[in-house]
Amino acid sequence: NKKLIFDAVAGEMKKRGFMSKQEADLIIKIQGGTSREAENRPRNYYYDPYSWNSGVYGYPYYWSRDPWLYDDISKKMTSIIIDIIDGETKKLLWEGVGTGILGDKPDEVNIRIKQAVNDIFIQFPVPVTASQ
Numbered sequence: 049n050k051k052l053i054f055d056a057v058a059g060e061m062k063k064r065g066f067m068s069k070q071e072a073d074l075i076i077k078i079q080g081g082t083s084r085e086a087e088n089r090p091r092n093y094y095y096d097p098y099s100w101n102s103g104v105y106g107y108p109y110y111w112s113r114d115p116w117l118y119d120d121i122s123k124k125m126t127s128i129i130i131d132i133i134d135g136e137t138k139k140l141l142w143e144g145v146g147t148g149i150l151g152d153k154p155d156e157v158n159i160r161i162k163q164a165v166n167d168i169f170i171q172f173p174v175p176v177t178a179s180q
Contacts, residue, residue, distance in 0.1 A: 049150070049157060049161060052157070052158055052161045052162075053078060053080065053128060053161055053165065054078065056161055056162045056164075056165035056166070057076060057078060057130060057165055059162075059165075060165055060166065060169040060172075061076070063176045063177065064169075064172070064174045064175065064176055064177060065174075065177045066174075071135075072135050073134075073135045073136070074132055074133065074134065074135055074141070075132075075133040075134075075135050075138075076130065076131070076132060076133075077130075077131040077133060078128070078129070078130055078131075079128075079129040079131070080126065080127055080128040080129060081126070081127055082124050082125065082126045082127075082150075083124070083125050083127075084123070084124050084125075085123045085124075085125060123149055124149060124150070125147060125148070125149060126147070126148060126149070126150045127145065127146070127147045128145070128146045128147075128161075128164055128165065128168065129143065129144070129145050130143065130144045130145075130165075130168055130169075131143050132172075142172065142173065144168035144169065144171055144172065145168065146164045146165070146167055146168045148160065148164055
């Protein structure tokens with residue numbers, strides 16, 4: 049995903065008339081990470097004396113913490129932080145932050161990364177040039 053993020057940031061900067069070179073006036077620092085928000089939600093089982101999971105004629109522990117009684121609704125939240133730094137003074141000029149869920153499928157991740165970087169750069173003070 050790192051290459052996808054770098055390519056998306058380079059594309060956004062190019063749209064705004066910037067070009068990449070070794071002795072640059074601006075330095076772009078990209079940071080990010082993923083955190084997992086774990087959450088289990090109990091399934092909606094209602095007591096039924098004739099049901100196999102309710103305790104009278106079948107499985108006696110319908111109230112227990114068995115994993116099949118809970119749905120895993122965990123999410124992976126990904127954050128991207130883009131810093132634009134003055135190459136000469138090394139001072140921060142601009143910072144953009146985006147947070148969201150990327151998904152599991154590679155095609156979905158690619159699209160969401162590009163969209164996230166685009167959403168971050170909406171706040172960037174240099175507009176897209178007309179030639180792009």
